[in-house]
Amino acid sequence: GENVEQHPSTLSVQEGDSAVIKCTYSDSASNYFPWYKQELGKRPQLIIDIRSNVGEKKDQRIAVTLNKTAKHFSLHITETQPEDSAVYFCAARGNEKLTFGTGTRLTIIP
Amino acid sequence: DVKVTQSSRYLVKRTGEKVFLECVQDMDHENMFWYRQDPGLGLRLIYFSYDVKMKEKGDIPEGYSVSREKKERFSLILESASTNQTSMYLCASSSTGTPQYFGPGTRLTVL
Numbered sequence: 001g002e003n004v005e006q007h008p009s010t011l012s013v014q015e016g017d018s019a020v021i022k023c024t025y026s027d028s029a030s031n032y033f034p035w036y037k038q039e040l041g042k043r044p045q046l047i048i049d050i051r052s053n054v055g056e057k058k059d060q061r062i063a064v065t066l067n068k069t070a071k072h073f074s075l076h077i078t079e080t081q082p083e084d085s086a087v088y089f090c091a092a093r094g095n096e097k098l099t100f101g102t103g104t105r106l107t108i109i110p
Numbered sequence: 111d112v113k114v115t116q117s118s119r120y121l122v123k124r125t126g127e128k129v130f131l132e133c134v135q136d137m138d139h140e141n142m143f144w145y146r147q148d149p150g151l152g153l154r155l156i157y158f159s160y161d162v163k164m165k166e167k168g169d170i171p172e173g174y175s176v177s178r179e180k181k182e183r184f185s186l187i188l189e190s191a192s193t194n195q196t197s198m199y200l201c202a203s204s205s206t207g208t209p210q211y212f213g214p215g216t217r218l219t220v221l
Contacts, residue, residue: 042214043212046210046211089152
């Protein structure tokens, strides 16, 4: 089955700086890659996704990139703000099931 | 406003008890999911359902069963709770094959 690895497990960045979270996947047939944000004590929320026929997608301060050849995808957050502090999960859909990464705890330092 | 609700936020049960976790969505979604979330392990799929009375096993179905008698309701059943089932349980629904909206979660403790 699909295996998704996510790095780093924790990340601290100064407010206003950029943050990058990286994931790799094993199943070359995977075709859909969503990202979820989970604030402390709250439910996960889908924040952005990318499909395998696209290399990059942006939504305001967040962007995702996908490299199908290398089987990795990344989440980029620019101009970070305190409300960006959360756990972020990547995921990959292969064989009709979604497999999650183990999460990255992002802390924004004021 | 989109809503996925779960029957309990916190639940404490004893080993061997039968446990029911219920999830209700009001978006008329065909697809519903049950995940468990454990520190360092991310979210792992237990079961999902793509239609009423239809179900598919996820990655960790052992010790669990599910029921979907109505489109809006998806129940997770622990036939005989064990301590290794202590976890956060998250329900989700979607109009696609992947979860779009999650419930608030049920933190289950099995003593």
